[in-house]
Each structure stands twice: as C-alpha cells, then as structure tokens.
Amino acid sequence: MSTPVTPPERFLVRLRPLAALSVAAVAVVLLAGCAGDGGDSASPSASGGVTGDLCAAAAPSGDISDAISASGEVGSVPTLEFAKPIDIDGLTIQRTVMVEGDGEPLAAGNFVDYAATIVDGATGEVLSESGYTAGEVLPEQISPESGGQIFGCATVGSRLALAAATSDEANPSLVYIIDILGVTPTTAWGTEQEPVAGLPTVTLDESGAPTITIPDADPLAETTVVALKTGDGATVEPGDQVLLQYRGVRWSNGEEFDSTWSKGGVPIPLATTGVVSGFRQALEGQTVGSQVLVSMTPADGYGDGEINTTDLKGDTLVFVIDILGTATPAAATAP
Structure with missing residues (x-):
C-alpha cells in the first residue's frame, strides 16, 4: 500500500x-x-x-x-x-x-x-x-x-x-x-478554525483520531491547505524534522490508504524534504500544535495516471495532519 x-x-x-x-x-x-x-x-x-x-x-x-x-x-x-x-x-x-x-x-x-x-x-x-x-x-x-x-x-x-x-x-x-x-500531547492542541466550504469535513473521536468525509463533488483543481486548528508553537521551516500524526484518504472513494492512527496512534518524525510535494506544502509554514487539512492534486502527490487500487497515481489525496513538534537539522544533529 x-x-x-x-x-x-x-x-x-x-x-x-x-x-x-x-x-x-x-x-x-x-x-x-x-x-x-x-x-x-x-x-x-x-x-x-x-x-x-x-x-x-x-x-x-x-x-x-x-x-x-x-x-x-x-x-x-x-x-x-x-x-x-x-x-x-x-x-x-x-x-x-x-x-x-x-x-x-x-x-x-x-x-x-x-x-x-x-x-x-x-x-x-x-x-x-x-x-x-x-x-x-x-x-x-x-x-x-x-x-x-x-x-x-x-x-x-x-x-x-x-x-x-x-x-x-x-x-x-x-x-x-x-x-x-x-x-x-499526541494530538494537535491549537485553536479551532472555522471550516471552509467545499472541502472534506473532519470529525475527531475521543482519542483525537480524525474521520475524513469527502464531499459529493469533483476533486479540487489545485492543491489546497487549510488549518483546522492553529497552534502557538514554533514554525515549521523548510528541511525541518517534524513530529506528527496523520491520516490519508483517496478523494475518489474516501478510503484510507495510510495512517499513524491505524498503527497505534503513536506520532512519528518525518523530514519535510522526505515527503511528496503536497505533504510538504501542508507542513512548511505551519506552527506546532496545528492540525492541517490538505487536498493534493496528483501532480503534488504520485503523478497522473489511471486511478486504480494498486497505487495512488491519478488520485487526489486528502490528509489530516497533527503537527506536534519541529526541529531544525542543525539542532537535531548537534555534536
């Protein structure tokens, strides 16, 4: 997967x-x-x-x-x-x-x-x-x-x-x-923001795990990033290592294809330079404590192609990401 x-x-x-x-x-x-x-x-x-x-x-x-x-x-x-x-x-x-x-x-x-x-x-x-x-x-x-x-x-x-x-x-x-x-915390703690019309909706269970509901509409034509919660922590800079939780679903059918929440709900660290473009856009410039929704086009995901169940080509992907910590590479590799 x-x-x-x-x-x-x-x-x-x-x-x-x-x-x-x-x-x-x-x-x-x-x-x-x-x-x-x-x-x-x-x-x-x-x-x-x-x-x-x-x-x-x-x-x-x-x-x-x-x-x-x-x-x-x-x-x-x-x-x-x-x-x-x-x-x-x-x-x-x-x-x-x-x-x-x-x-x-x-x-x-x-x-x-x-x-x-x-x-x-x-x-x-x-x-x-x-x-x-x-x-x-x-x-x-x-x-x-x-x-x-x-x-x-x-x-x-x-x-x-x-x-x-x-x-x-x-x-x-x-x-x-x-x-x-x-x-x-292992979930975003920022201030909740007003939802944006036309985007997938997100509900959270008691543990903070998100459920993403895709609207009955065509996928967005451009990669779109909105903050569902805005945190008060440090800003994620290009190249940072970020501690996060996420859930990703396909726009085409709403099915989940990957999630930290489905793997025990334990945050993981990722580098902003080690993810696809749409995911990187969702991280950089955001603040720690934030929860972000991103709808990414195939061009910012896994490229164009015929949508199928074996890979993610051609599909618009939707992620909800909780940003829990960030660190610059220089600090993370201090002697």
Missing part, C-alpha cells in the same frame, strides 16, 4: 535519543541498561502503548553527580561547576535530581520536551546547548529501555545532573544538565 512518503519508513528520522547530542555517549547513556534508585518516588501509568517502570530505570545518584552545581532557572542555559577532571574509574552513569519540578511525573510513552547542556567532564568545555529555544529539539518518547536511565519518572519542571563515562578517548567523561520542560 502506498503512503504519503513512499513509504514513511524510508524517510523516517528516528527521534534522536538525548545522548545522540554527543555521539560518544550513546552506548553508555542509553544502552547501558543501568537501573537503580535515581531519587524518583512515583510510578506513573503507561501512555502511548509503551509500558514499564521509569522510576526503576533511572540511573542511581552518586558522589560525582551529587557534586555538580548549575546556576540559572530551569529552562535557561545553566552555568556548571564541578571538580575537573571527573574520576571515571568504575563510573558508568550517575544521575541526581538537582531541582524537583512541581509538574506531573513522567510516564513511559510520554513525548518529553527537554533542554540539554553537555560538557566535557575533563575540561569543562561546553559541547552542546540545545532545546532552550523552541524548534531546536524534537520531543523524545521515553521508555525504560530508551531514555529511562536519564529521565526516570522525574516531574515536569525538574533539572537533572548526569555524569557518564564514554569509550571516546577525546571525551572520556561527560556531564549533562537536563531540564524537563513539558510533555507533548
């Missing part, structure tokens, strides 16, 4: 794990499988189809992480102080909750909004500062196996300090300051 990105898996850019901001730390921080008492006490419920105990997954605190200090408010770039160089003998990863936020505890399956500062543990050199400005980092879905060691079940508004050893001779140890800014 054809899809809006022919297929999505081909262009899917995985949500970069937090440690990917420093490539050397990926194996240590996210794949180390360490667990222990990270200072969290709650055991929040699962969400997004992902289950597990984030509290138990959190890395344990230790003398090194406890001794790290960071000035500045949560959500602003911190100034770090710690004894340099870090003693990495026997160190895997230590995690200390520096500031406990007053928000809800994180749950497995949450898409977490965060900011991160990463510092060389030997020299104190700042290697990366990301997420302090909207549109720099995509929300990351966490589970006990992916990101759980870092985030645990900390509350929104918390600041975490982590120290980790790596296998990279250039940066044998790293210090992280992680600010937990929020949890991204």
